[in-house]
Amino acid sequence: MKPTMALKPLVFALAALMAVAAQADSNRHPTPTPAATSGASAVIADVQVSHDNNITNNGTLNSAKVTDSVKNTNGNVGVNVASGSGNQQDNAAAIASSDQNFVLGTAAAVVSASQTNSYNKVNNHGTQNGATLNDSIRNTSGNIGVNVSAGDLNQQKNNLAIAVSGGNLASAAAGTVQTSNNLTVVNDLSSVSTHTPWHHPTTTRVPVSNNSTVNDSIKYTSGNVGANVSAGFGNQQNNSTVISRTSM
Structure with missing residues (x-):
């Protein structure tokens, strides 16, 4: 799916929200006196596509770590x-705020995310993947998004949509599409041979290993926290949060 195709329905949705707000206010205050109007909108349309890849790992070691990080922070x-x-990773935030001085003020925040993983092939021979989130994301506040990935063709996404209006309408929406099809994964042992002048050759079999660890993390936090940790192949992860608020 092309980004333009994902964006078009969002634009129409925002236009509809503005029209509804104006109509609602005209029904409630049917006066001929024109009122000041304002509108705020924020749109994010993300597309992550992984297609027709061929990856071979022979005894590969992939390690992704977040250690003693993202501590005592605040904000976004x-x-x-x-x-x-x-691997594909993304953090996105859409924030729209309408001035409270405008009676007809509207605010709309929309996030659309599409993740597609298709026709990919991975051959793992004794590959080891480790993703670790250790002693991190502590004593934080606000909007925190963390993605940790080890391996191949993983897709991770954190979305945040906030709409705040001083008028009569605030709308926030998030839509996510994750598609995974026609994937081929081959996990085999790898062989390691050792030769010495006085002994027969010895062969060690190394298996494929995927490990994801979250340890002593995400503690004493407040607000919106999204953490994705994955190890392996073709994982798709998403955290979406939508918040709308109106003061009328």
């Missing part, structure tokens, strides 16, 4: 850490 914080091949 986004952290992406990836190790491997073809």
